[in-house]
Amino acid sequence: MVSRTTDPEVHVRGQQPPGGVERPRLRAGAAAFTALAALAATGLVAGPAVGATVANPCALPRTSAHHSLGLDTWNGSYARPTRALDAVMVFLSFPDAEPLTTPAELAADHFPATSEYFTRASYGRFDLRAHPRSEWVEMPRDSTSYGIRRDWDSGNRSAYLRDAVAAADEDVDFSRYDIVYLVADPDAPGVDSDATKVVNLDRPLEVDGTEIKRVVTVFERHPPDRNVLAHETGHVFDLADLYHRPEDGKGDWDTHVGDWDVMGSQFGLAPDLFGWHKWKLGWLSRAQVSCVQGSEPQVVSLEPTDAPPPEYGGLGTRLAVVRTGPDSVLAIEARSAAGNDAETCTEGVLVYRVRNGAASGDGPVEVVDAHPDTEACWDRSVYPPLADAPLEVGETITVPGTGVRVEVTDRTEGGSWTVKIAPPVVG
Template sequence: MPSGARRRVLRAFAAAVAGFSALVAWTLMTGPAAGATESSACLLPRTAVHHSEGVDGWDGDYARPAGDVKALMVFLSFPGTDPQLTPAQVAADHYPATGRFWANASYGRFRLHLHAETRWLRMPHPATDYLISRNWDAADRDAYLHDAIATADPSVDFAGYDVIYLVADPDAPGVDSDATKVVNLATPISVDGNPVRRMVTVFEHHPPDRNVLAHETGHIFDLPDLYYQPPPGSNADWDTHVGDWDLMGSQFGLAPDPFAWHKWRLGWLGPDQVGCIVGIGTTYHDLSPDETPGGTKLLVVRTGEDTALAMEARTRTGNDRASCSEGVLLYDVRSDRESGDGPIDVIDGHPGHSACPATSVYPPLADAPLGVGESYTVPGGSTQVTVLGRQTDGTWSVRVTEAATQATNQPSGVGTVD
């Protein structure tokens, strides 16, 4: 990330907090869920980019991941091929694992309930006719969606579902697992009186990629892709932005639990669980692990109009039980960068070192968290974070020291398919 993205305090922001003579920890309301006001200093604004990481509002085009949410799974086969698996077997590839993941991630605040159809529905054309691929031609994709809805509608009741999975026969010729995507419709369609704006087209093999459906479900609730997609023909690494941290980076990651920033955005953190650090000086904080309920989950330092430095604790438990390392994780957030363009960058607390080369998706960031006694100073010296200890109740004690500097703005982008 450009060094300017880590300079600490915007001129306008500095003026807004000039009345503070010492650093304070300001507890924020819970983003979109609590309707926090514009005066909350660390609320990054939502911007026009696709899946903006802003937390000052909620895009009403997206369903909220709160309470009991109903999902529908429809199974599609193709002429010339008889499915080798039953719908129940394919459904079991994804559930109840996907539901458990999100229940754990949300501390039980979001419960995804699946209704899976019990038979294969035959599409009008072979899968090869649709030219299914990761970078699917829009006309071919639209033809597939049109045929899928037309095939299912006579026998499937779509009413009352916020999440719709269209699952293709994994063994049919022409089915490409790289094409598993959330498709966002510019104009919603009405099926059985249910307005449908986005659907997950599932083309996974058997068994599927780990956490793949949980990743795609995250898009249904406005979470961005955190990985980097190299240009065609490039051998560049996909996971340089966040490595194993947060399944919106890689569904194969060792620590797939969502960042506390995402839990804040989705409304799963209470009013006392996010601290905003403003002013000049030093403060002390206890961070409860991201994976467990209760306690302070997130510390934020506003670094620009659309940027922030975030801090949270990560441990080997829950969704992160296979994590390579534990400690206090730091990352930069940008609400002006679109999905897939690096809206979050994990800060490497141990530059020049790697860990878990056999299992990590990106070993240079596998040991990114700071351990007890370790510090990180943001380039330019404006913010220093030191991990003082780990308490018997599992919380991590952190010291944050702020010095006055200034920051700059950065460009933005836009996108439509996840």
Template sequence: MGRAVAGAVAGFAALVAWTLMTGPAASAEDSACLLPRTGVHHSEGVDSWEGDYAHPVGDVKALMIFLSFPDSEPRLTPAEVAADHFPATGDFFRQASYGKFRLHVHPETRWLRMPHPSTDYLISRDWDARERTDYLRDALRTADPVVDFHGYDVVYLVADPDAPGVDSDATKVVNLASAVTVDGNPLHRLVTVFEHHPPDHNVLAHETGHVFDLPDLYYRPPAGSNADWDTHVGDWDLMGSQFGLAPDPFAWHKWKLGWLDAAQVGCVARTGITYHDLTPDETPGGAKLLVVRTGVDSALAVEARGATGNDRTTCRQGVLLYRVRSDRESGDGPIDVIDGHPGTSACAATSVYAPLADAPLGVGESYTVPDGSLQVTVTGRTSDGSWAVRVTVSAPGSRAGQGREA
């Protein structure tokens, strides 16, 4: 284990930043549908992979470190806090990735005491960079003498949930402008966990998604506003709301992360009529995603969603459409779900955003873009649960076909 962590973090304040990264490589049979990576934070582009991000494929090791404070004696054991998040987080990703991504956590077995009271760090959602830097520096200095960081792609710094200065809204991933090397392991980002006990649903899965370059899909209203946070994607994909009824990642994200093969992604790049069968996003095997390029940095994505796996509590099943923009920053609407039933809502008692809870199209329903150049119609459903889809692409300004316009 390294003993020079103090030196490694001496200039830590200069290294902490919300940096702009580039993203993972993906491939399709037709490269016309590969949106380009742009310079925005967590771009939804899929034509390249940034090497600073570990690949969430195969066996990935995570380290969980538990931090206590002089102003509070922990009421829980590290094992009890670890059980708040695992095996649930690993199970979520194993299911979402069809077994292609296996996240293994090594939880430390004791609390490590930070040098200052929890209230001194002024922990909050919009944490001042200086206080956040002090916290990270102290956490690494405290842990390095007794913890071996070598070989871990993910590091969780878990604070005592009962400490008076801990604010659960401050749980997030901190990206480092330059990696800090501890025990020979370059750390590009750290997950700071300040959850209470029990924690928010799927919170660690959401934050771990950021570690692998997934953006926030929710909308954050300005201070003082009563606007809804979930207008972009509603219940769909936990990078929108970790409380959603259908938290399984969009097929676009599964493509981006390498969980879909090229043959499972269809690219519609020419005018005409094409027919496709889509198996539900939550189940392994079969075609998962249709992509229609709509601009230099934009595309329409089409996938099927079912009531199984991570989405067993979903409000509605069907064919889900959404717009993807690779030039939109994390938290600025990189994905917008298209409401297939704009006049209605569903599951108001349980949905995080009822107007989009019934967004998927059912058999016989269509969506036509406003200029008439593109129409997606659900023509049927097979006995094995696949959804049959017809895509009609015509010249802009013409009618792609008759059907529901949303």
């Protein structure tokens, strides 16, 4: 299945890992602007380090790769979602079209659903507070004059941002907000729904005494694609694209992670964020991450990353990590039909590779397919070969290229999974 993605980055096809599972059976303007240069999701690179987020030998260091998945420090040029963040949603109309919808209708396309997504993903530790404007802001030029499209000309894109912020600044105090969503009239003739993206600014916009470093430009249809704003907002928090873009624009975009994270596909059946992402964002602490070291097997009890915390007590262990090199790890987590993953068609223990030096779109995460000879959910999955990637009870896999052996030995009535992890023998 081909799924439309929203970010205009060029992607390189990744390789699906070989090998398989050992298992008992098979199954089937008014503002002051500094020189504006908009860069489509590639502008700000390493950024300043802000503190040490973790002290853990399994925590990969952050690199200069765009949206590096290293998490020893936080990139201070991005807002970190460990507190409530306020987002303004500005609705833009054009002289060449009379809107067929209202700002309230378009706001309801995305909120409260997007806020609820992040509340579930963060275990209630992050609140995305949306502030949609109630009136249209008219742009000074026709929609067709901006050349809006997926791979957008930088000059036209800069003109669009300049005009939009200047027009909105008459009524919006941008200093009050952490995130800016610019939502275009979906029925204007020059609006291309494939152009939705985050635009990073190599020189921030200075307006209302604050700096705007990035803007989410929304050109979605009404109603929009599922979870599209959750995906784009993930970029605002320095998360990478996990899909790959075929060279000819045709074929499968979802061979890296399939349904298993919204940064891979907003259409996924299990779109909750990977546990590695939750660790990076500050929603999992070291106490919820088991770093598997040494030469002896280690038994870990994993609570599903998508399950809410119990009414009493902490989160429990949600992620196990094995260091496989200076720039790579294997991450191991349980996934269930809960929270953002309520529509998943398979449950189990998911294993995936993480590389801190791979840039957004270059395969920083690759799910290990424990069942490479079968597929699942072919009628609903964005990539059926990975829909049955998780291990079930009684199944074992030795991950190709690492020597790491993962065995699922039990699942308790409470829903936790008992996993035996054997690091590679060194010597």
